[in-house]
Amino acid sequence: MKTFLCKVCGHIEFNAAPDKCPVCGVTKENFIEQPDIIKKPGSTTLGEPEKKHIPTIIVVRKCGLIPEGCVDVHVKVGEIEHPMQKEHYIMNIDFYLDKKYIAHVALAPESVHPAAALHLKANSGTLTAVERCNLHGYWMAETSL
Ligand SMILES: [Fe+2]
Known part of the structure; x- marks a missing residue:
């Protein structure tokens, strides 16, 4: 790929x-x-940089906003929450379905957590989340819907 x-x-x-x-x-x-360009863990044992940057993807089958068939996807960066300060923050979280771009969530530092959510029409396929840290670059995670 x-x-x-x-x-x-x-x-x-x-x-x-x-x-x-x-x-x-x-x-x-x-x-x-x-x-x-997209960083990957160096080994199966994740260190603090990986834990702070690799997105965590949670697929929520039930949606309170669109109850008639919606798959919610929640993404948080990362397992240890990444900072959101002016000097060091997550600039955006982008979503891909079967490697096709579907959404871009731009984040500003300070007022928000490094997280994003989507309401998907699709209920199968591979969901990829790519995050960009202003200091440490791009990191990704994938899950099957
Ligand atoms: Fe970072």
Whole structure:
């Protein structure tokens, strides 16, 4: 699987560069292939940096907002909550279904927790969450719906 980065806004796409960046709107030429941009745990024993950056995904089958068929997905960064200070914070949490981009949640420091939620119409497939830390880059997690 290939990973592409938008040089303008930092958006990540999988498999192929899109004709237009879905976040900032620039053309395909602004995407570069970056195979190692998303950090992965160095071993199966997670240290504190991993515990603070790897997203935790919780799939909630029941939705209180859209009761007629909705799969809620909650994402928190990370197992140890990541800081949300001006100098060090989670800039965004993006969601992908079967590696296709579906949502971008931008976060500002200080007032919010490093977390996001989505209300999915899909009830099967692989859900990927990618978070971007302003100091430590991109981290991801995946789960099956
Ligand atoms: Fe960080």
